[in-house]
Amino acid sequence: MNREVDLYKLRINIDRLLERLDDLAKIGAIENTDGCSRLALTDEDKEGRDLVVTWMRDLGMDITIDGIGNVVAVWTGPHTDPTLKPVMTGSHIDTVKTGGRYDGNLGVLAGLEVVETLAEAGISTRHPLAVGFFTDEEGSRFPPDMLGSLVYVGGMSLEDGLDTVGIDGAVLGDELERIGYRGGAPCPAVAPHAFVELHIEQGPVLEAEGVTIGAVESVQGISWTEITIKGQSNHAGTTPMHLRRDPGYAAARIATFVRELALELGGRQVATVGQIKLHPNLVNVVAANATITVDLRNTEEAILQQAEQRLVEFCDRLAEDEKVTITTRSLARFEPVVFDPEVVDRVAHTAAELGYSVKRMPSGAGHDAQMLARVCPTAMIFTPSWEGLSHNPFEFTAPEDLEAGTNVLLHVLAALANENGYNK
């Protein structure tokens, strides 16, 4: 029997994948929606972990849990060389408080579907395949996000990770012990041969352009700044305009500037003011102070730095004009991540060979894959998100798109795992 021909014709079983997505989504389900709520290391997260580990075990995979709770299951077929480093896929199964059923879960369960598809067909890969789920990717309970994969690649010490204090005051290490997921496998882990993550786009681009598969070339660099403005609270009726020092106005002016800046810089620059807080926030009181956040992202580090610089200069001028004080604090800063061009090409070509439309694109959101990119050749596969919805119980990706993305994952993983000496 010609194994190559068999592999070429192989396709995943979408019904089985949908059933697993559905079973996992029942844990922490949000009433009257398809969404779910499984904040990291809560009882719901434990229950979700237990279910996925059961599936891994049923597939005969070899399961290890590391010190920060990352779970990795390794599959070796009859002809696999177990001494080779595995080709890895995976994502996370924690969700934001009001999350959807696809984000994160898809990348993990699609990995299991790939393994089951290969096992069922009696096909082995040369390298083992690994499917992992990383702890606390969302960072909703324990900031920062992508914490588990950061520890996995050695970007944060295990001790610092375990000491992380959650927004509810809980300590990450304690919660990990409590739910029984503090394992013994070492962090950082041995780097895999390669890493590929399947994820929903979480944005509107693929849907808007009618494209099925995104070959993700990079992750945008992120710059989050909190801006605090102090002025003079005054009566809205009795204070002439020329005597005002209005933080509410200054906050609004920054928000409109940020839009102007994004349009002027063009390209992939995005800029968002998603949070504005005025104090005391009353209809007839000129605010005493205001806090806003600015989220700047670009795939080009140089342009991102330019945007940051322009924002600082604008705030300086504004503070002088409005006679307010403006202070800024960096909430997060990540440089853009560029994925491995050969793995990206592999994704793009595989999608095309399978007959799916494909677009090379950046990721606007952060993903575990960007951490893995520090230690091995890495790329991502995107599938469309209905109306770009994300972190939302109404998040939706059509079954045919899930099927397409998982078939691309199957063939990319199989190809990488059958190569000689890919890991340059």
Next chain:
Amino acid sequence: MNREVDLYKLRINIDRLLERLDDLAKIGAIENTDGCSRLALTDEDKEGRDLVVTWMRDLGMDITIDGIGNVVAVWTGPHTDPTLKPVMTGSHIDTVKTGGRYDGNLGVLAGLEVVETLAEAGISTRHPLAVGFFTDEEGSRFPPDMLGSLVYVGGMSLEDGLDTVGIDGAVLGDELERIGYRGGAPCPAVAPHAFVELHIEQGPVLEAEGVTIGAVESVQGISWTEITIKGQSNHAGTTPMHLRRDPGYAAARIATFVRELALELGGRQVATVGQIKLHPNLVNVVAANATITVDLRNTEEAILQQAEQRLVEFCDRLAEDEKVTITTRSLARFEPVVFDPEVVDRVAHTAAELGYSVKRMPSGAGHDAQMLARVCPTAMIFTPSWEGLSHNPFEFTAPEDLEAGTNVLLHVLAALANENGYNK
């Protein structure tokens, strides 16, 4: 003894006034500040009312309480004609949640100081003098503001007033019963001969111009609009700028437009966005919706209407450009109030005769006097506010300014109460 000469030389006792202000401010005092917190019809308000009523009684005044809890004390000297309508002064003793010790309290306690000064000097006025405090002027607990004086002049029925539900769910009538201030005097009340209210400016103009007394000619018209903007919540990283429908941006653009509008209309036009709420208000999420308030004020009704119209037109264009829906709701609308020119002249001339600098000016804030203006000749006297601070525990007016204002009140009330047939 020539009574005219005596009256001309008469001055109030500032120490006595300061002591009363201090005693009243101890009730509901805000720790480590000079401020106080006596929301309408709370236990603190009751305690404040009891103290002021005791003082009224000690001055031999005749006290009536009406159905909405307004307290009016009438003083008749030995030569007063008790059949004439009283010349009235007063204000309110409820405060905002974090209020100062002057706002409202000054106008009431200055009235008592005027009575005590006259009584001590053995001087009678032809008309009786009345000193009142009106229920719930601030409207902080039971919107709308100036509720008690509105009922007093017949602008709201007693039943509607009593049925008012507070922000804490309490019913005004129940709370009035509870604290024992639901009286039997009729509402609306018989109109006084004239009404003059002394109040702190609550704005920065007198201080900025170095003027001691404001002769208040009018109260600005007020237009409060709540604007609700609905767009599309999206991921701040994955949503290209051209696919956004961002209510946060739209809210900010309205806030900057409102500033531009005020500067363009000039004159006494003021415009404030004091409240902005985004939902979900997260750093990395394009908001789903936003609510902001716009406070527009002008002494000229025609220009105020023009400002309102321009705001509507701007919102219409913005909704189209940003592909958001914008709905507006009027929260409050008062036309400008013009005070009686003769009473205003009387205030200005009296201040000048007493040697104080004086400026004719509008009031930017609402006051009980604007309700009384519906039924009798009315004006107001302003004293400077330190840094224009108002509704703030650090609200402050210098003792010499309080003294000046109360001396002007004394001589204006005495003159009005000695006139023949002023009430045209």
